[in-house]
Amino acid sequence: xxxxxxxxxxxxxxxxxxxxxxxxxxxxxxxxxxxxxxxxxxxxxxxxxxxxxxxxxxxxxx
Numbered sequence: 001x002x003x004x005x006x007x008x009x010x011x012x013x014x015x016x017x018x019x020x021x022x023x024x025x026x027x028x029x030x031x032x033x034x035x036x037x038x039x040x041x042x043x044x045x046x047x048x049x050x051x052x053x054x055x056x057x058x059x060x061x062x
Contacts, residue, residue: 024048033057 022028033052036042044050 031057 023030030046030048031052032042032045033056035058036045036052041050045052
């Protein structure tokens with residue numbers, strides 16, 4: 001499937017941003033949960049190897 005296969009959107013529709021897309025593209029930093037203290041674990045999150053579900057995030061360090 002490609003973007004060309006998707007149905008057209010109305011010209012007056014609000015823009016859609018898929019959750020996680022800005023982070024995946026490196027536009028916004030990945031969120032680090034406050035309970036994460038291990039440097040290797042934090043590095044893996046920042047590199048995108050580990051994704052923490054929102055319900056486990058609690059407060060986060062951006």
